[in-house]
Amino acid sequence: MDVIVVGAGVGGLALANGLVSAGHRVRILERADGPRDGGAAVTLFSNGKAAAAGLGAPLDGLGGRIDELEIRGADDRRYGRTDLRLMARRTGFAVETVPRAALLRRLSEGVPVVYGAVVVGAVAEGAVVTADGVEHRADVVVGADGYRSAVRRSVLRDRDARRNGWSSWQGLTPVLPELAGGTHARCYVGPAGLCGLMPAGGGLLQWWFDTQGSPGSVPPLDWLRDRFAAYPAPVTGLLATVAAAELQEYPHVLHDVPDRWGAGAVTLLGDAAHAFPPSQAQGANQALEDAWLLARALDGAGPVEALLRRYEKVRARRVRRVSRLAATEVTNKVPNTVGRLAGRVLSPAMAGRAHLALIRRFSSVLNTDRI
Numbered sequence: 195m196d197v198i199v200v201g202a203g204v205g206g207l208a209l210a211n212g213l214v215s216a217g218h219r220v221r222i223l224e225r226a227d228g229p230r231d232g233g234a235a236v237t238l239f240s241n242g243k244a245a246a247a248g249l250g251a252p253l254d255g256l257g258g259r260i261d262e263l264e265i266r267g268a269d270d271r272r273y274g275r276t277d278l279r280l281m282a283r284r285t286g287f288a289v290e291t292v293p294r295a296a297l298l299r300r301l302s303e304g305v306p307v308v309y310g311a312v313v314v315g316a317v318a319e320g321a322v323v324t325a326d327g328v329e330h331r332a333d334v335v336v337g338a339d340g341y342r343s344a345v346r347r348s349v350l351r352d353r354d355a356r357r358n359g360w361s362s363w364q365g366l367t368p369v370l371p372e373l374a375g376g377t378h379a380r381c382y383v384g385p386a387g388l389c390g391l392m393p394a395g396g397g398l399l400q401w402w403f404d405t406q407g408s409p410g411s412v413p414p415l416d417w418l419r420d421r422f423a424a425y426p427a428p429v430t431g432l433l434a435t436v437a438a439a440e441l442q443e444y445p446h447v448l449h450d451v452p453d454r455w456g457a458g459a460v461t462l463l464g465d466a467a468h469a470f471p472p473s474q475a476q477g478a479n480q481a482l483e484d485a486w487l488l489a490r491a492l493d494g495a496g497p498v499e500a501l502l503r504r505y506e507k508v509r510a511r512r513v514r515r516v517s518r519l520a521a522t523e524v525t526n527k528v529p530n531t532v533g534r535l536a537g538r539v540l541s542p543a544m545a546g547r548a549h550l551a552l553i554r555r556f557s558s559v560l561n562t563d564r565i
Contacts, residue, residue: 195492198223198322198332200313200345204236204294205464205481206338207301212249212489214305223311223322223330225339229302233294234366234442235400237392240550241557242479243287245486248559251301257292258393261377262542265529268384270426273529274537277546284550285560291379291392291400293366297478313339316348318458334498335460336488338481341447343466349457355447355469360387360523362472363418364402365440366394369432374399381525382429386421388526389429401432404446404473404526415441446471448521451514455506459498463488467509470517473525476556480513487558491565504565509558516556 195218199206202224210220237260238246238253246253265273282288312325321331322345337345341355368374370391379392387405394400409417415438422429449469455462464481491505492498529537540548554560 195219195334196332197221197334197336197492198330199336199338200316200322201337201339201466202226202230202298202302202307203338203340203464203481204297204301204478205485206336207298207305208246208249208251208482209336209338209463209485209488210305211251211301212485213492215250216489216493218492220306221330221332222305222307223313223324224307224309225312227310230298231295232442234364234402235291235293235392235394235398236297236478237289237291237475239289239475239479239553240281240285240287241553241560242482243290244285245482245559247287248486249489253292253297253300254288254290256296256300256395257290258395258398259377260289260291260379260392263379263381265381265383265537266426267528268382268386268425272537273383273534274540274545275542276549277542278549280543280546281550281553291394293394293398313344316345316460318349318460320459333459334492334502337460337462337466338464339466341449341465341469343462345460346462346466349460350452350455352450352452355449357445357447358471358521358523359406360404360446360471360526362402362404362444362446363414363441364400364444365436365442366398366400367436367440368397369399369401369435370428371397373428380428382425383526383528384425385528386425389422389425391428391432404523413438414443444472446523448517451510451517453507453510454503455510456502459502461488461502461506468513468517470520471523472520473523474516474520476516476520480516480556483512483558484509487563487565494565501565508563508565512556512558512563
């Protein structure tokens with residue numbers, strides 16, 4: 195089968211790995227002039243890593259392993275701890291924070307990427323048009339071109355992903371060595387929003403600030419320093435050492451998740467199909483899940499169009515659950531009374547079991563969904 199994948203992000207590259215391994219012909223059309231090296235880091239949970247392994251692209255050892263997640267308040271009060279080692283024991287895949295550049299390098303090994311190919315439209319018969327006016331045809335077209343997907347606009351003609359007023363201000367730098375060199379992640383949540391700190395391997399720390407509003411005319415770093423000035427020392431110490439050039443803003447956006455993600459021989463995966471806020475750290479993981487199930491679908495018997503619609507239906511059921519939860523931005527808000535009580539009552543092991551159960555609800559690969 196001849197497949198065009200639009201977009202050389204996590205989901206598109208992972209899908210190409212699986213398709214090439216299965217003997218399909220794949221062309222990846224990427225608008226950037228070369229491999230992407232920005233984007234700080236992503237957290238890969240067991241479901242995402244299981245999906246990648248199933249596509250022939252194991253991702254172990256690329257970043258920093260995360261054994262425990264601790265949530266604390268702006269007053270440094272502990273709200274809860276989650277033991278993530280249970281997830282590794284139950285699934286065989288440890289939670290890991292991985293620099294995005296390293297992840298993309300790994301996934302791009304051995305797959306054909308055409309850089310500088312700007313796709314401006316697609317047609318249901320199985321073709322895309324690039325900005326230079328050239329039409330590219332294939333048996334299947336997969337739009338993996340992000341939340342501003344040209345493929346989605348062409349085949350669904352629905353509204354673009356919308357901003358919800360939150361943003362992540364993030365970076366990946368060698369700071370706070372006592373945290374960067376460990377296996378424990380920590381989040382501080384309070385009136386200003388959330389600050390997250392996660393080891394990403396090689397002495398690097400993935401850090402981010404999820405907050406509402408805009409700095410306006412104030413320099414963003416000064417704005418964050420003011421907003422988070424009352425938070426504990428790791429937060430204020432980080433902000434004191436960060437340089438303005440190390441700070442990147444990523445607005446939180448949300449798509450409606452339709453039952454049908456495509457038409458004819460065209461479908462979508464990842465943010466092109468279901469962009470949602472990063473509050474559940476499932477964006478890259480769900481893109482990997484999409485790629486895993488779509489690769490299985492294209493190895494199935496029957497008309498291509500029927501296989502694509504079945505893939506969309508199965509994945510929509512899963513991803514809609516995580517999208518709805520992520521849209522509440524609940525992890526970026528101070529826990530209510532029930533949440534604080536649960537944090538005190540639940541042991542780290544119990545919290546780890548609850549987290550795994552939640553991820554299973556989102557997951558196709560951990561439930562071996564079939565087309």
